[in-house]
Amino acid sequence: RLEMRPFGVRVSIIEPGFFRTAISSTDTICKHLLTLWERLPRDIKAAYGDSYMEDSHSSFRMMENFFSTKLQLVTDCMEHALTSCHPRARYSAGWDAKLLYIPLSYLPSALTDLI
Numbered sequence: 575r576l577e578m579r580p581f582g583v584r585v586s587i588i589e590p591g592f593f594r595t596a597i598s599s600t601d602t603i604c605k606h607l608l609t610l611w612e613r614l615p616r617d618i619k620a621a622y623g624d625s626y627m628e629d630s631h632s633s634f635r636m637m638e639n640f641f642s643t644k645l646q647l648v649t650d651c652m653e654h655a656l657t658s659c660h661p662r663a664r665y666s667a668g669w670d671a672k673l674l675y676i677p678l679s680y681l682p683s684a685l686t687d688l689i
Contacts, residue, residue, distance in 0.1 A: 587665070592670055
């Protein structure tokens with residue numbers, strides 16, 4: 575955003591939370607993860623452990639329950655950024671982006687890593 579300012583280009587960053595889309599489908603993510611997993615050498619798989627894939631799948635399935643279906647939250651941010659006389663530098667779409675990512679961005683890295 576700041577790199578484009580000298581060229582007279584104003585950039586707005588849209589930071590969406592988790593939304594239910596084709597790309598965030600648990601089945602799609604798990605399929606791609608399994609494809610990558612199968613290509614790994616045995617020693618790397620051993621370092622991750624036998625339960626890595628199962629744990630990953632469980633985590634993705636649990637997260638999917640919190641994905642929003644209200645995609646208009648993102649497109650509303652896009653519309654405002656494109657049509658406003660004074661667009662914001664940053665837009666956060668979705669409750670999780672507002673309640674989780676914004677506060678986390680103000681915390682020290684060591685604490686956010688722990689969380």
